[in-house]
Amino acid sequence: MRKLLVAAAALTLGMGAMTAQAAPSVSAPLIERTKFFGNPSRSQGRISPDGKWLAWIAPRDGVQNIWVAPIADPAKAKPLTDEKKRPIRSYFWAPNSSQILFVNDKGGDENFLLYGVDVTSSVQTTLTPFEKTRVQVLNISREVKDRILVGLNNRDPRWHDVHSLDLASGKLTLVFQNDGFGDFTLDEQLRVRGGSKPRADGGVDYYQIVDGKPGDKPVESIGFEDAGATGPIGFANDGYTLYWVDSRGRDTSVLLAQDVTTGARTVLGESPKADVGDAMINPKTGKVEAYAVNYLTTEWKPLDPAVNGDLEFLAKNLKGEVQVTSRTDADDLWTVAVDPVTAPSALYLYDRKAKTLNKLYVTRPELEGATLAPMHPVEIKSRDGLVQASYLTLPPGSDSDGDGRPDKPLPMVLLVHGGPWGRDVYGYNGQHQWLANRGYAVLSANFRASTGFGKSYVNAGNLQWGAKMHDDLLDAVDWAVKSGVTTKDQVAIMGGSYGGYATLAGLAFTPDVFACGVDIVGPSNLNTLLSTVPAYWEAGRKQMYRRMGDPGTPEGAALLKERSPLTKADQIRKPLLIGQGANDPRVNQAESDQIVKALQAKNIPVTYALFPDEGHGFARPENNIAFYATAEHFLGRCLGGRAEPFGAALAKTSMTVPHGAAFAPGLEAALKAKVGQP
Template sequence: MMRYVLSAVLLAAALPAHAQTPATDVPLIERAKIFGNPTKAAARLSPDGKWLSWIAPRDGVLNVWVAPADHPSQAKPLTDEKVRPIRSNFWSPDSKVVLFIQDKGGDENFLLYGVDVASGKQTNYTPFEKTRAQVLQISSKIKDRILVGINNRDPRWHDVYSLELATGKLTLVQQNDGYGGFLADDQLKLRIAEKSRADGGVSYYRMNDGKVESTPLVEVGLEDSQTTSPWAFTTDGSTLYWTDSRQRNTSALVAQDVASGKMTVLAEDQRADIGGTLQDKKTGRVQAYSIDYLTQEYVPLSDDIKDDLAFLKNNTKGQFVITSRTEADDKWLVAVDAVTAPDATWLYDRKAKKLTRLYVSRPELEGAPLAAMQPVEIKSRDGLTLVSYLTLPKTVDPTGSGKAGKPVPMVLFVHGGPWARDRYGYNSYHQWLANRGYAVLSVNYRGSTGFGKNFISAGDLQWGRKMHDDLIDAVQWAIRNGVTTGDKVAIMGGSYGGYATLAGVTFTPTTFACGVDIVGPSNLFTLLQTIPPYWEAGKQQFYKRMGDPTTEDGRALLKERSPLNYADKIRRPLLIGQGANDPRVNVRESEQIVDAMAARKIPVTYVVFPDEGHGFARPVNNIAFNAVTENFLAQCLGGRAEAIGNAVKASTAQVKHGAEFAPGLAEAIK
């Protein structure tokens, strides 16, 4: 126990953050400029091309705004949320209503709302308690209604309803008694039903007139379950597009002739799964697909948009994504990410071959010393290629070469999921941490998606083991390549990244100088006990890929891989952030390990936000936690930090434990 007391003494005796600020001529970028509200975001064109919608602040809270497409300066707010930001919007097929989803305090019970553009009237289309609504299908042909899924009858399953947008009337289309999802065609007819299997796989069934056929159309085993699924029908319903990894590793784009059942491979890439498609607005035929290995690129399949994609590639500075298209397909919205400049959204006139800039998401960052991101391939100890992303502070890499002039402290920033991935592009956490003087490394460890089924399956039952080994291997790569030194690496992340942080400070207790865990599970057994009921269809996937709590062997594995059971081994400073309403990682996941550490007098700082869920949606809360984080890291790694100031008091943060272990926090909450 003496070593833990000594750690606390060393913490208390450390130099104050301002004394550790390295000499640099790179200006400090204010936290609020990186994590505050964007000026504008998430723009969408109405199908008829007459309107633009986007998300922008109204009285400090993100709301939906709308403007005539030819006069964006005439924008007006459509919604008036006072506390929780609206984070996305989309259009009704008749171009009369802007739709959005919103929950309460991060509970993820998302309800569907719509606002009539002409009258400004707002309607809650799913006015139910403890309900999560889903938009299942919006047709290009049927303008007055859409299909939605609602789980108010049974929280595990979403019944399918037809929603009349003008009146708000809901008509039951299909009661769901155990299906993970449905796919409809452009006539809003349900055509495919998805059902989970006991082995973690999925069966897909045809549907006719609301009846599910008894024999599966396609059977998918566990290894293909995350890389094989039906995507969409052509508008005439004759072709069904799939992403399909059966008989191959990476998922291919496959077209199935509905009448004959014949499958035809349209595109595949040995490096990565097909990421998405662009489809003809009239026919639904696939025109192009995207591949995201180190960076994302569009690949045309037909000549009708080949010239447009080439024009955009030649006339944009950065990686571009087509985010919205009119029904006539004469206007596109294109988001351009230059990494070292804030995102910009452009209006593309296809006929005139003209790009017009609509807005920059964060104009306050224009001209700021943003750092370059480098895609790198790192080899794991057993030979896997880990696609990773490195950002170096400009102090040691002023030209953005990806080579550090000298080693600097590093933050290993771990993505959540784990069935998700890191991508190339502007990353607020990378920019913030690099500006504070740290190298930042994000690793697509085994289990991450996008790199084929074998890479996902390599993570099965490897939480805290080979998945963690990949992170350690990446740290060793950074040390060998002069990025950092072994005594100056912190680990940080949210969700699975939070788990990885806890695994880092327990399973490898001297590898990291400190850790920052955001909504991370500490006890895998209790995590699986408290997953949301609407994840019922995916439960067997969790069991097969994490450990099965219904078997003795599974329970033993989950116990062995739970950082909570090794809390006594922690000997490095730890900061934990949690949303009280988190439906995915229950607040008890953080409370358990904080209690275990407190009982052993091991230093830990614990901050809870009573109005947040799985992460911090409100900028004021995100800024508050990051204020604590950067001062915590400055003490641990020796980088620089902006003072906490009023950031914590301006938020809803509740410091439940260990304010004295985070520099400036005790003073900030007085």
């Protein structure tokens, strides 16, 4: 499986004056936070290319590490790594199956280094031992077994030079010095075949690269409107079939194959409602065998009869969202993940020849048998006629006829995704399930600028932060009120990154709409946000300016100021909870500091949770559990939902509360109890 396309007057009453709503009735027992946000028992299981080993991520002494086992006897698993604090969140097999490779950073700074660990000896090596460097894994070939290609920005922080990494010795050899390319097209022989250069207008030019030398003129020029949804995604093993996703001359991106010797292009897959978003690649040939389109749910379309029977077998025998996560070189064994939505995900080993499925594990067995809530895909119209693909989750027992509408209106949390150039999807969602279990309806709307629904939908969000993008969220709330899901006075807004911005914008720009807000790593000042983005975002800088506003022009700076929640912080009069990582390279701590300071000056209640060992979001489960414990007590006071007592939720967290602990019920006592712990 391979991804194709890869953010009025001051309040004088205070929190103490809030009137909590009547607690909603929930038929299911309260589920502990740790079951939603603690470490999964196992995750990301993948088979080695040679078919001899199975690897996954699982806790070791409470920290997520990589484990490995013989495929013939998974019970003989052993931990391969020994991270003590920072969890390992992803990994991949070396093509020769002798090592497992992974990246990790320090405290969320996103200066990722690449590590390799030997499968038999467990000896770990730092393969990119550089400071203030962010490694990119550019290509892992099924054809070349002894090395991979990586990008390093240790010479110039803006651009990643291409290096060949010898897996046995760890030797790095410069392949291409990069002085302005944002991305590269590489083949299975690990040759650099092309590269993309950003243009001043936000478009992209593609150059052919031969023997390390780029051509004088671009071979393809992509305009700004198509640049976010068009580009080459890689070669088949034959070296002349180049796959693209392409939105030129149409709205949604199609999958096409180009014969680079003749230039001929053939459309392989398309949908009028959504972009082609994923593909199955044959490990022997590199050819695309099937593709996926995700509008409300994911649909797989086979292209090669060789896998049609497999996909039909999996769909028949596994109920839920199915994804092939790894395949052997011989293509005889697959690992297959299934997401039942109302149960934790599971991983199976699929033997293609025998047509058998062997269940390897369940990611969160502690949730097996728990009463989880269905997720309902819904379409919500915006005021100007756009349609938002959205997802609604209702508390267990609140929808007696199962029609996706509660028997009576409920308090609701509008949960806004980050990006904003990303999207919400159908499937098991820990935040949805947690909030529903606490008694809330949960609505996630793919507002304009969300990706996957065609270029016009993304481009409709250009220069619309806090404007039409925010109107879409208001329209989603109006839909929920008119549909009987909630009432106007019972809606909270919550989200991370852009969702955090939307929370701040919701409370500042429309201060009477939301009862309260929970902002996680959200920017408050768009001018300072854009002035502090990491250097390695240089390739996308002009596109961001075209989509948000150019801080280098008077008009752009004025627009960004107008759309910054900080500018209208004095209009906030509803309770606010903020979570921030101190090492966040995308949304610096100053973004939260600024608005907290502004609210303090106006005596507006705000609770500020700061994590000194986190970045853009919280990687350590101890920190997630602490923040969500605070959030559910905060929401309980605001909307009346139930909350699990703090208990030991703060025992192992790094969370500090520089301001406003008194505004979150139970937080002061929990912090004092933590200080008193040995």
